Amino acid sequence: MARPVQGQNGETVTHPFGETVVVSRPLAGGVKAEDRRSRPLRPDGDGRARGLDMVEWHRILLLGAGPCPPYHVIYISLNGAHRQVTNALEPPKSPAKPRRPEETRAALLDAAAREFEETGFEQTNTNRIARRAGYAPQTFYRHFPDKLAIFLAVYERWVGAEAAAFAATDRAIDAADVLIRHHRGSLMFRRTLRALTLTDPRVRAARAASRLAQVERLRQRFPQLAQTGGTELAFSLLTIERLADAHVEGELRDMGLAEADSRQELARRLAQAFAIPH
Incomplete structure (x- = not known):
């Protein structure tokens, strides 16, 4: 040596x-x-x-x-x-990194979700995301073509996590709490999502497709909705989504409404839309 x-x-x-x-x-x-x-x-x-x-x-x-x-x-x-x-004689071992492609992709998605929430979509880049996941920048492009692509993948995963948590509830008030927690934990991400929906056709199309898929999942979960028109369910879904965003952003509080009241109203809307116990 x-x-x-x-x-x-x-x-x-x-x-x-x-x-x-x-x-x-x-x-x-x-x-x-x-x-x-x-x-x-x-x-x-x-x-x-x-x-x-x-x-x-x-x-x-x-x-x-x-x-x-x-x-x-x-x-x-x-x-x-x-x-x-x-005066070291042996180098430290590198942190173990996922080797399977799906694990690498998951690590990149985790890093991107944190970047989008903590730093913001416009303020970060693919190099930062890759480094935060513990990879070289070129590794990013083996899984995603650009920053918007991983943003949409993070959104898809976000929707899936919310749907899974919602499916585990039996009462409307519990479902309301799930929505509030999920939206509150992703304030900056949700703001970016709303802004990009207005300016980027790819985000707009992806969000519309996601909502249509949500409608179909709800109709499959609740047999009583099978005869309900898709339009009515879409209206309910958009109303509930908007109310959850307004609750966590403090818009209702700004109008002098108590958070407890908006939570109860969200639960009432859920019970009415999906015919579940309050």
């Missing part, structure tokens, strides 16, 4: 894992280092380094600056997390 050497500006040095790095001009808290496979890394104020677009864990050697010891090994992960090890 190669031993580290004290490098100067521009010198090529080898660190304990046998990989070559090039030491360039000193920076505050460390030195700027570049390995053979990655773009330069920027040490921050306390000598740790932040990763850029890394395809795998990279082992970077920082030499002789400020508080750094003769060799200071930093492992850079894909998502920007870092682990700092001094």
Whole structure:
């Protein structure tokens, strides 16, 4: 195993894992280092380094600056997390990543859902989503063609989760609580969904198709709705959806209405639409 050497500006040095790095001009808290496979890394104020677009864990050697010891090994992960090890002889193991395509897709969907809710659709991008899931940016495009495609996939999964939770209820008040929780947990995502429905034909079409599928599922679940016209059920579905959004956005509270009253009204509408106990 190669031993580290004290490098100067521009010198090529080898660190304990046998990989070559090039030491360039000193920076505050460390030195700027570049390995053979990655773009330069920027040490921050306390000598740790932040990763850029890394395809795998990279082992970077920082030499002789400020508080750094003769060799200071930093492992850079894909998502920007870092682990700092001094005088280490063994590199840390990379986090286990899903290997099956469906697991990779699920991890990307999880990351995208968090990005859309916490950061917003316009403020994020496919690289951020991939890194948040623990993958290289190119992995994203093996599963989704663009950001809108994964947004629609997140929406489809969101609808499925709501439908499953709704199907587990027997009383209208419990169903109302399910809708309120589900909508409240996705405020920014729902706002983006409503906005994109007005501006993007693909989102508009996907949302219409999803609602039609919801109508069909409800007619299958509740036999008493079999004779009900699809138009009437669609009206009820849209009214309930809009009321749930208004409840969690505080629109009814702004009008001086108590949340308890709007919750009860949502339950009443559900009981009326689907003929279930209140």
